[in-house]
Amino acid sequence: MEKKIYLDNAATTRTRPEVVDAMLPYFTEKFGNPSSVYEFASQNKKAVDEARGTIAKALGADITEVYFTGGGTEADNWAIKATAEAYKAKGNHIITTKIEHHAVLHTCEYLEKNGYEVTYLDVDEYGIVKLDQLEKAIKPTTILITIMFANNEIGTIQPIKEIGEIAKRNKILFHTDAVQAFAQVDINVNDMGIDMLSASAHKLNGPKGIGFLYIKKGVKIRSLIHGGAQERQRRAGTENVPGVVGFGKAVEIAMATMEDRAKKEIELRDYLIKRVLAEVPYTRLNGDRVKRLPNNANFSFQFIEGESLLIMLDMNHICASSGSACTSGSLDPSHVLLAIGLPHEIAHGSLRLTLSEDNTVEEIDYTVEKIKEIVDKLRKMSPLYEDFTRKR
């Protein structure tokens, strides 16, 4: 099999051809700056607002509540830093979790160096926040709860509505990093009590370099990026018109296909999980069995190390990940896997496979066979496995 099998859709996705088609006219034909007064540019302003409307609808939000950014990371930084700044008269305490994406964690660490206090909540063995711990963590100085909608490594979905209720009851702002969840699972910002929400187009078959922050009316945060009057004076910089249009198109398609897609992905995912757990010994599934993203499977194979596994899968044309791609520069085992209680050496041997609706049963079968072969080969050269078999 020479064709590549792409099982890393949590890292990024293929931009849909329909999305690219929607973007194309805005490069060479309708290239005007939406802020200009002439007719030629006003069509671009319209296109931007159409995309904004599509996204607002997908969230159950108002069109004036969606602000485009340069990606999910910028949206997370904006929500957290601008809240810290705008509400510092009220307090300096932020609550988050130990399993957030680095876009949230490193922003919180930055704030800690600048006089803010951050509580990093534990999660249970499935990666779910403990609501009673959240309640207990709240102080009179708490100004923000930021908890991700779904985890990028183990796919666990949080009890967002319950968190939203706790936030509301305590009159604290609630931000959620929905980069992995948006247009994959049902979201309604009002029903769920969400005040701010981040998303990124390239995770849902849209283009890279474009994201948004939903900001509920009445939330008094200001800009992270200062300058021109774009985005209702809250996010300066010439609008990335093709990017925005592509994002809109991707959301339109993703929302229309969500139900069918999820069904197909869940079926394939469950087949994959079943085969791997049954056929590879000393293996565990990380994350919650049910409350997980439709396309996510995350395994730990005892006695082996993740990078070697990835490289060997790559030699067999299988694209996968161990932890999040963004952290591949780091040597530490995933903070998420440590937070759900895995010991270092088991966290090291983890593999994340994130499917798309384009994957086939044949691809999954081939992948499972290869995993079996490679895990076997790596275990044969593992001193940990040697010790383990000796002890038996």
Next chain:
Amino acid sequence: MEKKIYLDNAATTRTRPEVVDAMLPYFTEKFGNPSSVYEFASQNKKAVDEARGTIAKALGADITEVYFTGGGTEADNWAIKATAEAYKAKGNHIITTKIEHHAVLHTCEYLEKNGYEVTYLDVDEYGIVKLDQLEKAIKPTTILITIMFANNEIGTIQPIKEIGEIAKRNKILFHTDAVQAFAQVDINVNDMGIDMLSASAHKLNGPKGIGFLYIKKGVKIRSLIHGGAQERQRRAGTENVPGVVGFGKAVEIAMATMEDRAKKEIELRDYLIKRVLAEVPYTRLNGDRVKRLPNNANFSFQFIEGESLLIMLDMNHICASSGSACTSGSLDPSHVLLAIGLPHEIAHGSLRLTLSEDNTVEEIDYTVEKIKEIVDKLRKMSPLYEDFTRKR
């Protein structure tokens, strides 16, 4: 003439078809996340670094000194805020000018609210910074000089090398907003003593939503956007691969054609200026006659108001601007025109025409005729003109 005449290339430019062609494979085929370890994604890392190399070469910089951002505005915000933060032990004083883009001005105003002191230098009647005033403004607490390379409204080019020398002599960091100048005029960051430089792809026939900040080796600024380890841990967020590739291609072409392009644009611009000044009475050219961007012409027509002029030009399919597009949300006359000493009512009647190499003499002729007609018509309805003619 039904075809549109686009004379607003300082607001944004048409993305070149070659640039779009270079980007296309990175949407649907080579869509991997450059941070991933597998072969399929490493080609994208290579593509990003190739673009980075092209840009570094255009600046006379090292490839490790170029950091991609979501646009020129983000680059300006980053340079200024991160310098303020990193060097606050040294001092809290920043020097800039009254004619900067809002991306710089509003960032400086934000810092003023947070305990920093900012000196806004005057410029002379042509928009040029006075070097002796700059020297005098320097204090022991000065940590940054940020002065734009070329102005977006009146096109004036600053004596960057001299400013760089002053900065170096006083051991102060020097940032320049080169969004309008990069790949339009010769730049060498080392010869010119530039420590940081911002640019944006959509101003040079590249895509929107991608820019860069050049940061000289040794400048100790940290991140504005925190998160993953991308861009040597200085700018988090999944790389906008198609955007970066498009930027690289646009720079490659712009650098190769710079000399010829400038020659052609200067010829056309000078023809335009000559005709307008000769044929429209009570008109002045704003900015320096020689030290100006090859494609910029900026006029003030006495007794008329800019928006009306723009709308009438638009009705004749001519795209132009009065002040910068970003400020079109505002009703105040351009801060740049006020800074060069124009009274309010004259600043209000200003028109910016920014050419591209694609414009023709016929287009310019048509535009001049239309300007004459419209200015005449507007003056006939202007009470200011009535007063003026009565007084004569």
Next chain:
Amino acid sequence: MYTEKVMDHFSNPRNVGEIENASGVGTVGNAKCGDIMRMYLDIDETGVIQDVKFKTFGCGAAVATSSMATELVKGKTVEEALKITNKSVMEALDGLPPVKVHCSLLAEEAIHAALWDYAEKNNIKIEGLEKPKSDIHEEEETIEY
């Protein structure tokens, strides 16, 4: 990210396995990343390394450096083997990415640990060999801005 030589040694590692009743066995762990390497040496009466095997729990670079290290020590005398450094292993592999330099330390230390075990078992002292640490560190790689 890896050179051809690294990929070659990674995909076809030489000398994987165990040696029954080895003259010396050394196991070292890398505190930086948690990876582990074990080296088995078979040394004859004249002090020449006749056979060598390894097992590694680690990244691509760790596997490749282990494999290369076994090739380098094979047939060498104890004194010659002692002169093999992480640098020479890296050079033999045409280099490693900067973040992977620490991986090559495992190989050097595993050789030392196996030689130490050999010396202890035979009650001899090997000139220039110090007791290896079971957890190895290196200087923090500092990124200068």
